[in-house]
């Protein structure tokens with residue numbers, strides 16, 4: 001059984017949009033290296049999306065370990081050139097990942113802040 005509680009429908013017009021663990025998602029097929037990536041289908045809107053869509057790893061050509069290492073270095077305040085040297089990734093690629101991770105962090109921040117109770 002796949003644990004899909006971290007995922008939600010990404011279709012903005014779907015009634016279940018953005019609701020994690022709503023039980024509306026099923027795995028419709030697997031793809032990628034070793035069939036390790038799941039394509040998810042939403043029962044409510046019949047939409048499909050990759051489990052990596054909406055994350056900085058979606059469309060990423062680096063391996064997951066490398067991409068995570070790049071973003072980890074950037075998150076620790078390691079500069080772009082140094083991150084590139086440490087991970088063996090071209091600095092243009094490091095910058096691209098940094099931007100993607102930044103956009104994702106901003107979106108996540110907005111979601112988390114929006115969900116915070118007023119009296120927290």
Ligand SMILES: [Zn+2]
Nearest residue numbers: 009014042045
């Ligand atoms: Zn949906």
